[in-house]
Amino acid sequence: MTAPYTGGWQCGQIRYEIRAEPLTLYACHCKECQKQSSSAFGMSMPVPRDAVVILQGQPKQWKRVSDSGREVSCLFCEECGTRLFHNPARNTKITNVKPGTLDNTSWLKPVGNLWTRSAQKWVIINEQMINYEAQPSEFTQLFEQFQIE
Incomplete structure (x- = not known):
């Protein structure tokens, strides 16, 4: 796969395109990601902010403080509630x-x-992956290990 990457909300109201390669991809097991995903973890794929283009519709935004104490803007669909972006x-x-x-x-x-x-007690954390008990101070190792196949 290569850029651009396209996607959208569950209801189809909003469409987007990513015009650069992702920097990395990881699972987050913090309590906020568990809540927002309604699951055991959330996935995050950092990309350059200026590479994200909204093609159709307009997401709503709200701000929250993450488990690490940092502010995050969360963009979602007002119609179906699908979460799409987090802007730290x-x-x-x-x-x-x-x-x-x-x-x-x-x-x-x-x-x-x-x-x-x-992490939920039933989630098996693969020890061959890069794992952090909390928020890492930097993401260099996650960036270096990421490859698109």
Whole structure:
């Protein structure tokens, strides 16, 4: 797979395109990601913020403080509630795309796990991946290990 990547909300009201390669892909097991995904973890795929283009519709936005104490803007569909992007205030050059909203997800392969200390007890954390008990201070290792096949 190569850019551009397309995706959209569950209801089809909003469509987007990513015009650059993702920087990495990981699973986050923090309590907020568990709540927003209604599952055991959330997926995040950081991309350059200026590479994300909304092709159709307009997402709503709200802000929250993450488990690490940092502010995050969350973009979602007002119609169906699907979460699509997280824009961290600490890094205005990155958008964290929720990769399950991509049209083609067959190539996704996460390289790590964040907030493993909050993981559900039944989730098996692969020790061959890059794993952090909480929020890493930097993501260099996650970026270096990521490859699109």
